[in-house]
Amino acid sequence: MAKEVITSDEQVVLGEEIGHVRLITLNQPRRLNVISSKVVSLLAEYLEKWEKDDDAELILIKGAGRAFSAGGDLKMFYDGRTSKDSCLEVVYRMYWLCYHIHTYQKTQVALVHGISMGGGASLMVPMKFSVVTEKTVFATPEASIGFHTDCGFSYILSRLPGHLGEYLGLTGARLNGKELVAAGLATHFVPSEKLPELEKQLISLNSGEENAVKSVIEEFSVDIQIDEGSVLNKRATMDECFSKETVEDIISSLEAEATQEGNDWMTATLQGLKRSSPIALKITFQSIREARKQILSECLKKEFRLTMNILRTVISGDVYEGIRAFTIDKDNSPKWDPSTLEKVEAEKLNLVFQPFEEDWELKIPIREDSRWEGKYEDSPYAPSK
Structure with a gap:
């Protein structure tokens, strides 16, 4: 078969x-394949081109090196903190891209080896087939740095069994490959040593016929059995605690349950929650709860607003303080504002959820014949508008 390699000048994404x-290969291994503005633009360009190309049937995506993708480029956000809306374009493009990944009209397979976190996981979970290994590590740790579950994850987490979504979103807990399959966040588990051969066989298949692709993957996949100590085996207690109506009540419930035999796992959970940004916990919790009654487009529009309002420090600068403490200075001692859950005012919290004026909302295509419209350059945010 003819092979054509399409690269960008910086080669951050190979097509x-x-x-x-x-x-598609995410190609910044030294930076754990973080998602930068250039990465988002290239992914959108490739996916649009290939969805419209009748000759393209099967889309594979993987990460170079030891990570699939560690998520958004936090330094990019931090460096832009003093310039108004410096990251607006990449944020708009990413949410617009997320919609198209969820609704893509060709068969997609994510080959996920290593870290897959935050926005990086948004390139894995929505795929028709997502293949993980024993080296895959997943998390949505945004609340711990003063942010929120973004890139469609309020939608994804709200649809997990019971209240597993609230648990993952609020705690940033990590799941391994087997746990991802058990939780419904991945479709197949393949031992890492077999992943290169699976990729070769999918390429040799030379078809996007869904059942044929599934059959090839199943030749390499193995049945999973989660470890006895997995948090997924604590679902009854987890659901009891994380079904509460406020973050404060969740913490109180965890504190009460932590005294019971067999609940040692809750100690680390409580410590993590108490280290996280209070405002980010509240935003994340409300976003996931609202998402239970929202469709995909509503979730993405809401998350776009939340992201922009958080980056604009409408009610708090915690996101920049979190990035500073954990990524820039690495002192691991963020000074959150407000400093406790009790000090988070409901009226201020609601400010970040308020809809924008219609023209300034994220444009989600309504009709299939115009599904690739609504790009950033066609929005009022673009400099030429």
């Missing part, structure tokens, strides 16, 4: 056209 297969 290969091999027969009817299209292969």
Whole structure:
């Protein structure tokens, strides 16, 4: 089969056209394949081109090196903190891209080896097939740095069994490959040593026919059994605690349950919650709860507003303080404002959820024949508008 490699100037994303297969490689291994503005633009460009190309049938995506993707480029956000809306374009493009990943019209397979966190996991979970290994590590740790569950994860987490979504979103707990399959966040578990051969076989298949793709993956996949100590085996207690109506009540419930035999796992959970940004915990909790009654487009529009309002420090600068403490200075001692859950005012919290004027909302395509419209450059945010 003819093989054409399409690269960007910086080669942060590689696009290969091999027969009817299209292969995307996130190509910043030293930076754990973080999602920068350039990455978002290239992903959107490739996916639009290939969805419209009748010759493209199967899309594969993987990460170079030891990570699939560690998520958004936090330094990019931090460096832009003093310039008004410096990251607006990449934020808009990312949410617009998330919609198209969720609704993509060709068969997609994510080959997930290593870290897959935050926005990086948004390139994995929505795929028709997401293949993980024993080296896969997943988390949505945004609340711990003063942010919120973004890139469609209020929608994704709200649809997990019971209140597992609230648990993952609020605590940033990590799941391994087997746990991801058990939780419904991945479709297949393949031992890491078999992943390169699986990729070769999918390319050799040269087809996007869904059942054929599934059959190839199943030749390599193995049945999973989660470890006895997995938090997924604590679901009854987890659901009891994380079903509460406020973050404060969740913490109180955890504190009460932590005294019971067999609940040692709650100690680390409580410590993590109490270290996280109070305002971020409240925003994340409300966003996931609202998402239970929202469709995908509503969730993405809401998350776009939340992201912009948080970056604009409408009610708090915690996101920049969190990035400073954990990524820039690495002193691990953020000074949150407000400093406790009790000091978070409901009226201020609601400010970040308020809809924008219609023209300034994220544009989600309504009709299938115009599904690639609504780009950033066509929005009123673009400099030429």
